[in-house]
Amino acid sequence: MLSPRGSNAAGHRGWYTVKCRICARKLYIGSDVVYYCPKCHIKYSTYFCEAHSRKLHRRCPYCGTELKLYL
Ligand SMILES: [Zn+2]
Ligand SMILES: [Zn+2]
Numbered sequence: 001m002l003s004p005r006g007s008n009a010a011g012h013r014g015w016y017t018v019k020c021r022i023c024a025r026k027l028y029i030g031s032d033v034v035y036y037c038p039k040c041h042i043k044y045s046t047y048f049c050e051a052h053s054r055k056l057h058r059r060c061p062y063c064g065t066e067l068k069l070y071l
Contacts, residue, residue: 018047018070025049034070039063 016029018036027034027049035053037046037060046060048067058067 018045020049020052021046022052022055023049029070035067036070037063037065038068039065 015031018027018029018034019025020027021044027047033050035048035050035058037044040046040060040063044062046062047070048056053067056067059065060067
């Protein structure tokens with residue numbers, strides 16, 4: 001839901017941020033390339049930066065599911 005006033009802290013862009021499970025780099029969804037495991041990202045926060053998703057051959061190291069691009 002979009003609120004024109006923004007109920008969050010002023011000046012914040014409101015981007016949803018996640019952390020790469022491997023290097024803990026902050027990833028901005030909608031700005032950075034973010035891969036995630038559709039099966040276990042809610043449980044294990046399996047989000048990955050582009051470099052690490054490539055290293056993992058686009059497969060989740062926890063359950064083996066193919067990683068998806070977060071858009
Ligand atoms: Zn990473
Ligand atoms: Zn997984």
